[in-house]
Amino acid sequence: MALLELKNLSVNYGAIQAVQGLNLEINSGEVVTLIGANGAGKSTTLRAISRLLKVREGSIIFDGREITGLAPDAVVRMGIAQSPEGRQVLARQSVLDNLELGAYVRKDRAGITNDISRMFQLFPRLEERKQQSAGTLSGGEQQMLAIARAMMSRPKLLMLDEPSLGLAPLIIREIFSIIRNLNAEGTTILLVEQNAKLAMQHSHRTYVLEAGQITFTGSSQELLSDDRVLHAYLGG
Amino acid sequence: MTDFLQNNGFLLVTMVQQALLAMSLYYPLMCGQLSLASPGFYALGGYVAAIIGTIEYFAPWRDSLGWVIFPLEWLAAGIISGFLAVLVGIPALRLRGIYLALATIAFVEILRVVCLNLEITGGAIGIFGVPQLFESRWSYIWTFGPLLMLMLFFSYRLDRSRVGRAFKAIREDELAADAMGINPTRYKVLAFVIGAVLAGVVGAMSAPFLNTWNARQGTFDASIAYLAYVLIGGSRSMWGPLLGGMMLSALPEILRPLKDSRLIINGFVLVFASIYMPKGIAGAVGNLKNFTTRILGIGRSEK
Numbered sequence: 001m002a003l004l005e006l007k008n009l010s011v012n013y014g015a016i017q018a019v020q021g022l023n024l025e026i027n028s029g030e031v032v033t034l035i036g037a038n039g040a041g042k043s044t045t046l047r048a049i050s051r052l053l054k055v056r057e058g059s060i061i062f063d064g065r066e067i068t069g070l071a072p073d074a075v076v077r078m079g080i081a082q083s084p085e086g087r088q089v090l091a092r093q094s095v096l097d098n099l100e101l102g103a104y105v106r107k108d109r110a111g112i113t114n115d116i117s118r119m120f121q122l123f124p125r126l127e128e129r130k131q132q133s134a135g136t137l138s139g140g141e142q143q144m145l146a147i148a149r150a151m152m153s154r155p156k157l158l159m160l161d162e163p164s165l166g167l168a169p170l171i172i173r174e175i176f177s178i179i180r181n182l183n184a185e186g187t188t189i190l191l192v193e194q195n196a197k198l199a200m201q202h203s204h205r206t207y208v209l210e211a212g213q214i215t216f217t218g219s220s221q222e223l224l225s226d227d228r229v230l231h232a233y234l235g236g
Numbered sequence: 237m238t239d240f241l242q243n244n245g246f247l248l249v250t251m252v253q254q255a256l257l258a259m260s261l262y263y264p265l266m267c268g269q270l271s272l273a274s275p276g277f278y279a280l281g282g283y284v285a286a287i288i289g290t291i292e293y294f295a296p297w298r299d300s301l302g303w304v305i306f307p308l309e310w311l312a313a314g315i316i317s318g319f320l321a322v323l324v325g326i327p328a329l330r331l332r333g334i335y336l337a338l339a340t341i342a343f344v345e346i347l348r349v350v351c352l353n354l355e356i357t358g359g360a361i362g363i364f365g366v367p368q369l370f371e372s373r374w375s376y377i378w379t380f381g382p383l384l385m386l387m388l389f390f391s392y393r394l395d396r397s398r399v400g401r402a403f404k405a406i407r408e409d410e411l412a413a414d415a416m417g418i419n420p421t422r423y424k425v426l427a428f429v430i431g432a433v434l435a436g437v438v439g440a441m442s443a444p445f446l447n448t449w450n451a452r453q454g455t456f457d458a459s460i461a462y463l464a465y466v467l468i469g470g471s472r473s474m475w476g477p478l479l480g481g482m483m484l485s486a487l488p489e490i491l492r493p494l495k496d497s498r499l500i501i502n503g504f505v506l507v508f509a510s511i512y513m514p515k516g517i518a519g520a521v522g523n524l525k526n527f528t529t530r531i532l533g534i535g536r537s538e539k
Contacts, residue, residue, distance in 0.1 A: 076417030
């Protein structure tokens with residue numbers, strides 16, 4: 001059974017219909033990529049799943065439960081965490097406080113402390129800077145913090161919105177190897193990227209979104225060698 | 237010393253009282269909400285105390301309870317203010333920024349006009365002869381002082397608590413906070429209610445202190461004055477409203493020898509303070525500390 005299922009999902013962004021009749025499935029343990037041009041509706045889809053945007057039509061089913069009408073905090077409690085686009089770390093607060101906030105829905109003090117040290121193992125650079133305010137970190141470090149913060153709620157599904165945005169190639173490679181590690185440890189990942197080729201190389205399956213609708217879907221391997229996709233999205 | 241207290245007691249207590257009212261604005265600001273509703277709750281609290289203290293219905297209570305009636309007035313004012321704050325806060329906090337400020341100004345005005353026209357609040361005349369708790373003005377420091385200490389301690393703890401962290405996360409980025417599983421509405425209403433309860437209790441303490449209570453206690457002018465306290469004092473820590481409230485309420489008195497020109501000086505101080513101390517007095521003091529640390533190496537921590 002799919003961990004997350006979007007059925008005929010339509011979402012409006014203001015007056016604009018940003019996503020129309022979208023169907024998408026993510027199985028446990030997968031890394032799924034959602035690619036598409038600017039304004040295709042990728043971030044809108046993520047925000048609808050996080051319940052930050054109202055769903056106009058269709059349903060979102062997570063872990064066998066309908067979550068379409070739930071509040072954002074209920075969704076986080078159920079095990080969906082989002083690392084938002086542009087990182088959005090809380091710049092004035094310390095790295096440690098940001099991580100604590102990521103675990104806001106949890107009450108198990110010992111588990112939280114444990115997970116913070118686990119995040120520091122995964123991201124040693126964050127440990128060196130744990131008392132610094134997050135705004136003083138480099139772009140790559142902020143991205144790491146955003147991912148670590150999302151992981152602090154112990155999600156079953158981690159949604160990453162443009163993790164490569166504005167980062168140097170070397171850092172991007174580091175981020176993607178971390179994403180791969182998180183997946184290997186059992187976290188299911190929904191990845192939204194403009195850097196299509198890289199994202200497809202690091203995912204099992206890919207959905208291509210165009211003007212609010214899915215135009216291609218399939219295994220990332222196949223799509224990577226598909227001429228049409230190659231031509232439209234990978235500049236080949 | 238006694239002479240000094242006799243002459244300046246009223247001012248000193250007023251400074252503490254105004255610092256408390258500044259703090260009532262600070263709690264909503266902790267989660268980024270500019271609410272100017274404090275004078276409304278302050279007026280409401282004062283009316284609660286004035287009414288309990290004067291009308292016939294409560295006379296047997298007053299006779300049998302003695303001074304205990306005063307803490308009960310504070311409690312009643314706090315509960316009524318908190319209740320009204322929940323009712324007003326849930327719809328009002330759907331608004332943001334300047335719109336919330338405008339809605340809370342409207343709330344203050346509505347409350348003022350209602351009190352101006354009700355019989356129980358004494359109409360335009362107000363309520364006179366509110367029973368006194370102490371004989372001298374100065375003695376009222378024993379009610380406002382402990383409340384200030386309590387609120388400072390509360391703010392200090394709040395700042396480091398789970399709730400305080402949620403407040404600050406909402407102030408910085410409401411959407412990100414929401415995505416992390418913090419329910420912004422719940423915490424914004426909570427912060428609003430804390431501020432309202434404080435303002436209500438201060439009002440209930442002030443009615444006996446001022447001896448009289450009327451609709452002029454909760455006006456738009458007061459909203460702006462409290463806002464100035466927080467902006468000039470600094471809104472990033474509890475020391476801001478404390479310093480701002482005390483200094484700005486004392487300033488007109490300190491400048492009294494200048495006669496009419498004191499208002500000009502008062503205005504200049506506000507303008508210069510906001511230009512040269514964008515983080516407020518508390519922020520400027522913090523910067524000064526960093527500056528001396530850097531230049532003189534005083535208090536530098538081992539790296």
